[in-house]
Amino acid sequence: MLTAGPAHADVDDTPKFKLNGNGGNPVWRRTLHQPYWAMQSFAFDSVNSQIYFAQHKVGGDNGDLWLSRTDLSGTVLSTMAIHGFGHGSSMGVESAGVGTPPFIWIESHSVNDAGTRIARFRWSDGAELNTSSPTIQNRTPTVSTFAHSPRPAFDPHYGRMLFRYHSGSGSRPWRLALFSQADAVAGRLGDGTRLTERAIPTNQELGLTDADLFQGITACGRYAYLLFGGTNRSSYLVTLDMNATADSYVEKYLTSAGESLGGREAQGIAIWRVNGAPRLAFGYSSRDTSTTPDSFEASVFYKSEFL
Structure with missing residues (x-):
């Protein structure tokens, strides 16, 4: 059974977000570029006060995405x-x-609509990009526990990159590995450069059901934050300590954010820096039934208090 990878150092202690604390709702029911594709994730360019969203075609299976700035x-x-x-x-x-x-x-080189690598590329307004483009850098983790399905999340406050991936075996096959931004950008993503690594508890260990779908991951300092939920289902925020292992978690919080949204589905979580302080932002896709067919909208909420 996988509980931990090769030996590694713990990361320094940092404050953790208060999941039931105060926050806000900067984006409410906004239609992105393709109204009939659902928002899947988002992230902030806090330096330029902008958000980047990824949209996927409902029922699509070829890995095509629209990105909106x-x-x-x-x-x-x-x-x-x-x-x-x-x-x-x-x-x-x-x-x-x-x-x-x-x-x-973002994930790349789709097989059956799931990315098998991590791509790093420069944003270019109006561009179209294929996975064969020479402008794409491969930044797939090379840690010994990596098997497939890598997904990235950036911690802009502490300058780190978090990867979620599948280890291929074990009772808790999904894992997290944390790297410094400098090592991640340079492609140094092996056992010798990671800051820490741990398993993600199963839904059962988190007190969730199989219908409570995993919908996103991010990191801020010592802690990783996960988002769970399904269409018109309860939505949960979960805090993990990156220095802990196996089935442990710090907190699980049932959030009522966006409960009035029709077709509400949790989609994406990210760190947003404002005036030098981080915020924990999380999003929802919803449906506008006044259009034919239904169109999709995006909403974003955040937490800004710490314990």
């Missing part, structure tokens, strides 16, 4: 089309400076 209220500013990348279940945005397009981190 928006302002902080969700108004679309520009888009990219990326072909054959995956489902878009998690993404990271690596800010590159004021007025400079960031780098996007």
